[in-house]
Structure formats: C-alpha cells, structure tokens
Amino acid sequence: MKKTKQLTGEDKAAILLFALGPEASAPLVQNMDDKMLKRLGSRMADLGKIETDVLNSVIDEYLEMHRSEDPLMRSGHNDVVSLFRYAIEQDRADRILSEMNTPKTLTIWEKLSRLKPAMIANSIADEHPQTIALILAHIDSGVASRVIALLPEEMQLSVVIRMSKIDTVPKELVRDIEETLEKELADMQGESGISLDGMVSVVDILKGLEKDVARPILDQLRDRDEALFAQVDRLLLIFEDLVELSDRDIQTILKHISSDDLVKALKGSSDEVGDRFFDNMSQRAAEIMREDMAVMGPMKVADVEDAQQIVLKIIRKLDDDGAITLSSTDDMV
Numbered sequence: 001m002k003k004t005k006q007l008t009g010e011d012k013a014a015i016l017l018f019a020l021g022p023e024a025s026a027p028l029v030q031n032m033d034d035k036m037l038k039r040l041g042s043r044m045a046d047l048g049k050i051e052t053d054v055l056n057s058v059i060d061e062y063l064e065m066h067r068s069e070d071p072l073m074r075s076g077h078n079d080v081v082s083l084f085r086y087a088i089e090q091d092r093a094d095r096i097l098s099e100m101n102t103p104k105t106l107t108i109w110e111k112l113s114r115l116k117p118a119m120i121a122n123s124i125a126d127e128h129p130q131t132i133a134l135i136l137a138h139i140d141s142g143v144a145s146r147v148i149a150l151l152p153e154e155m156q157l158s159v160v161i162r163m164s165k166i167d168t169v170p171k172e173l174v175r176d177i178e179e180t181l182e183k184e185l186a187d188m189q190g191e192s193g194i195s196l197d198g199m200v201s202v203v204d205i206l207k208g209l210e211k212d213v214a215r216p217i218l219d220q221l222r223d224r225d226e227a228l229f230a231q232v233d234r235l236l237l238i239f240e241d242l243v244e245l246s247d248r249d250i251q252t253i254l255k256h257i258s259s260d261d262l263v264k265a266l267k268g269s270s271d272e273v274g275d276r277f278f279d280n281m282s283q284r285a286a287e288i289m290r291e292d293m294a295v296m297g298p299m300k301v302a303d304v305e306d307a308q309q310i311v312l313k314i315i316r317k318l319d320d321d322g323a324i325t326l327s328s329t330d331d332m333v
Contacts, residue, residue, distance in 0.1 A: 132159050
C-alpha cells in the first residue's frame, strides 16, 4: 500500500469508500458514470492491506475539507432528498419532505416574539398582571425579559411573582387570550401604516422563498418604501433565530464579530442562544465571556438591541457572501 503522500485522488476516494462501507457509499457513487465506477472499482480491488495511519490520514483530510470554507462542501435540500429516499421507504420520505417544504405558520406567541419589546409592552400594559404573566410565559424568554424591564416598576414584581406560580392553565383561557391577541395584533399598525399581523405574514412568506427569489423583492421594497423595508428586514432575522444555525455557521460568525458586541447582544438573549455560541468556543473563551457578562451589570434595552442589530447585520452579510446559510431551503451545488 502506498504512503499517504504518494496517494492519488482516486486512491483516496477508493479508501474513503472502503472505510464508509457499501451502504453508506452507495449514495456517493450512484450518480457516477460507468468509466469513473470502473476506475474506482479497480482501485478498491487493488488496495490490498490499508495501514491504519494511511486510513486515518485520508479520513482526516476528508473531514478537514468539510470544515473548510469551500462552498462546494456544503450540503443542501437536494442532499436531504437523496438521503431520505435512499434510507427510508418512498411514501415515508415523500411525506416527511412534503412537511419540510410546507411553509410554517407562526403561532400568535411566535408572532409576538418577533415584535419589538416596546410594542408588546405598550399593547399589554393595561391588562391585569395575571394576564400579562400568562402572555409573557408563552413568548420567547429573551423577549419576555425585555418586556418586563419596560413595564411600570410597580407592576414588574407582581408579574414576575405570578409567572413563577403558573402551573396549569385551562385551555379555554389560553384560547381566549390567543384570540384576543390575534385581533389586537391585526388592528395594530407599524410605522409603515400596515397591519403588524399582515407584516409578520409577509415575513413568513419571504422566509419560505428561495434566496434568489426573495432578494429582488426586498431590493425593490427598499427602493419603494424604505420604512416598510426596515421593519420587514428586522423581522426576517431576529436574534433568537440564531439557535437554529449549524455549529459550523456559528463558528464562522464568531470569526467575524467582536467579543464586545457579542457580550452585549447575549445579555438580552435566551439561554438557548447563549449556549449555541458558548458551545462553539473553547472552554476558556466561554468562561471569560460569561464572566464579562456577569460583571457588566444591567444594560439598557436599547443598547442590547443595538448590539444585536450589529451582530445580525454581519450575519446577513455572511449569508449574502455564501459563508453561512440562514435559509434551510437553499440548494447549494
């Protein structure tokens, strides 16, 4: 068997297919032409004994390619289709893929979580503290904490205490609150004069479009109505959405944002978002950032939002450049 430095590309491909085994290798070779299959088949047949260090070296090189910034090494929707249709029965694969491709309908709680905390605080300020507690218990915790900070001081403690005592709530009561909020949200108007409920629906639709379709629409919207574009653009990506990003994308983001901006941004985020970033740092770096957040003390909501928008602006740029993938519907080739 050749040493690693002497291996050709076909040698390495043959070793990798051998290491993966026939079942895992099948999707990799099914689209190859006969000529390539014959060449790889011949190489595999001639491999003989493969030394452990050679095998490990080839696998390490393959994994390093996947950790690189090479856009050719990114998977997408087509890869999911191929995997599902190979691995499970076709009816089940078709059903799951259909469910994946169906645009998600946001619940009233998800819609509220995408609004500015000030808007939420203003709309519920006149409600009974128990009702406010129920509403805040159902929305994103990071958003809820910022809403509480905007409530009158005499109400804050009452709401927090009531939230801590919430156990089970009758479904009928929750349904009544949902219906009331849906109506109020439909009646609310943003700075652009359109219904916030309608705006959230527009955002939901745009998030389901392919990037090359959504981008021209947004560009034209920005030219025609800058105020409306600013509101829609802000709702398209909120800080809590970052919990859905892959480890690789989080690591790429960490290379492009300042620690100072991230510390401030995480001060107003949920634990889930914070953990996504901490889990992709070294243990020491995560400890230092947690210490920085602890000694920083309380921050103004506006300062936290400004820091989050700085981070989100960088993330949007990385997505536009193809360095990360925000949309799960993008097909990368």
